[in-house]
Amino acid sequence: MEGSAVRLLRCSALLRRNVLTCLSSWKTPPCVLKSSQSEALLSETNNGLLCAPLQTFTKEEMMIKRTVKKFAQEQVAPLVSTMDENSKMEKSVIQGLFQQGLMGIEIDPKYGGTGASFFSSILVIEELARVDASVALLCDIQNTVINMLIRKHGTEEQKATYLTKLATEKVGSFCLSEAGAGSDPFSLKTRADKKGDYYVINGSKMWISSAEHAELFLVMANVDLTVGYKGITCFLVDRDTEGLHIGKAENKMGIRASSTCPLTFENLKVDKRLVPEANILGQIGHGYKYAMGSLNEGRIGIAAQMLGLAQGCFDYTVPYTKERVQFGKRIFDFQGLQHQVAHMATQLEAARLLTYNAARLLEAGRSFIKEASMAKYYASEIAGLTTSKCMEWMGGVGYTKDYPVEKYFRDAKIGTIYEGTSNIQLNTIAKHISAEY
Numbered sequence: 001m002e003g004s005a006v007r008l009l010r011c012s013a014l015l016r017r018n019v020l021t022c023l024s025s026w027k028t029p030p031c032v033l034k035s036s037q038s039e040a041l042l043s044e045t046n047n048g049l050l051c052a053p054l055q056t057f058t059k060e061e062m063m064i065k066r067t068v069k070k071f072a073q074e075q076v077a078p079l080v081s082t083m084d085e086n087s088k089m090e091k092s093v094i095q096g097l098f099q100q101g102l103m104g105i106e107i108d109p110k111y112g113g114t115g116a117s118f119f120s121s122i123l124v125i126e127e128l129a130r131v132d133a134s135v136a137l138l139c140d141i142q143n144t145v146i147n148m149l150i151r152k153h154g155t156e157e158q159k160a161t162y163l164t165k166l167a168t169e170k171v172g173s174f175c176l177s178e179a180g181a182g183s184d185p186f187s188l189k190t191r192a193d194k195k196g197d198y199y200v201i202n203g204s205k206m207w208i209s210s211a212e213h214a215e216l217f218l219v220m221a222n223v224d225l226t227v228g229y230k231g232i233t234c235f236l237v238d239r240d241t242e243g244l245h246i247g248k249a250e251n252k253m254g255i256r257a258s259s260t261c262p263l264t265f266e267n268l269k270v271d272k273r274l275v276p277e278a279n280i281l282g283q284i285g286h287g288y289k290y291a292m293g294s295l296n297e298g299r300i301g302i303a304a305q306m307l308g309l310a311q312g313c314f315d316y317t318v319p320y321t322k323e324r325v326q327f328g329k330r331i332f333d334f335q336g337l338q339h340q341v342a343h344m345a346t347q348l349e350a351a352r353l354l355t356y357n358a359a360r361l362l363e364a365g366r367s368f369i370k371e372a373s374m375a376k377y378y379a380s381e382i383a384g385l386t387t388s389k390c391m392e393w394m395g396g397v398g399y400t401k402d403y404p405v406e407k408y409f410r411d412a413k414i415g416t417i418y419e420g421t422s423n424i425q426l427n428t429i430a431k432h433i434s435a436e437y
Contacts, residue, residue, distance in 0.1 A: 076132055088259075125301050125304040126304040131312060133255050133308075145298050146216070158281065174294065191221060201265045217237045244265060247263065255414055295420060303378075310351070354378050369432065377422050
């Protein structure tokens with residue numbers, strides 16, 4: 001606690017010596033004021049974390065959090081503006097994620113992974129999103145969706161083949177959504193027709209994240225349309241597979257550095273001619289179960305992304321309100337603004353606790369689906385509100401691209417849309433409440 005106090009005092013002194021130093025540039029990591037005291041709450045008990053506050057971290061989690069914070073500020077922050085403007089992720093950032101062990105957080109060390117916890121993944125996503133939501137998304141999908149599916153459902157041969165690469169060099173991509181299968185993913189039309197011991201895949205996908213950089217695609221295709229969603233199967237497809245076509249990246253409003261592309265499969269071919277059964281992940285016809293399982297876990301990751309994004313925007317903006325003078329006093333000293341800041345800080349803390357609680361429930365092997373939807377729904381909505389308020393507090397400069405607040409605002413909107421819209425989350429929550437009563 002003393003160290004945090006010293007840092008805060010030094011930060012305050014710096015602000016007093018300079019005029020509007022917090023607005024020097026969005027390419028330079030801002031002076032972050034600690035809205036959350038989680039870093040100072042390291043306290044392990046003999047019985048683990050069962051009775052500990054939600055913001056109590058293990059030594060390993062604290063170490064990972066600090067490492068990621070340093071990486072994000074030093075290697076990601078200087079490139080954020082350029083990546084957003086060019087709609088392209090810098091290769092050095094992707095390489096840095098692998099070098100830091102952040103693309104295989106839960107993968108067993110025997111496959112080259114970090115071997116850390118699911119909660120560690122959530123902390124990593126949150127810290128990355130404070131600086132750039134696009135980088136956080138790349139890390140999120142890799143860890144909470146791609147790696148998770150192969151760890152849980154892959155054969156030993158598949159794990160040895162793919163996890164080692166995913167932990168050290170290969171980006172993965174999850175292919176579920178289609179033009180007619182968004183919030184209703186089970187209505188997908190991509191087919192996988194069996195030809196002897198092989199399958200031929202035909203169809204198309206939309207809104208596929210990380211497609212531009214992915215070397216491995218987890219493709220959901222239906223092997224028997226007559227049985228509906230019970231025919232959906234997950235196929236492992238390498239990027240250089242004949243018949244796989246990656247379309248032009250979408251020109252998006254936010255998370256622009258994260259590539260989002262359409263995919264087309266035309267008589268998809270692997271090895272000599274076709275897709276061998278060895279490229280099926282798990283059991284035939286169980287793809288819908290795997291998809292829902294991955295989305296349930298992934299929603300906690302999106303909650304962490306939205307939480308980190310909102311906190312990063314808040315931390316950037318509040319120092320400005322304590323320097324900007326109007327009518328003879330700092331705008332922060334107006335009670336009306338103080339109440340708004342307090343309101344946003346309270347909602348951010350609520351989003352953090354919802355997110356951490358869902359993650360801890362998952363780790364404990366307890367039911368977490370309702371809590372994951374609550375976290376994803378609330379964090380996404382609060383990210384939109386927080387970034388909008390921060391832009392208002394910044395005034396005219398907040399509306400310009402010279403500073404990161406407008407980017408945080410643009411990036412936040414996707415949170416209420418992907419991995420289940422806010423209405424889908426409310427449906428899930430209501431369904432569980434109905435069952436409880």
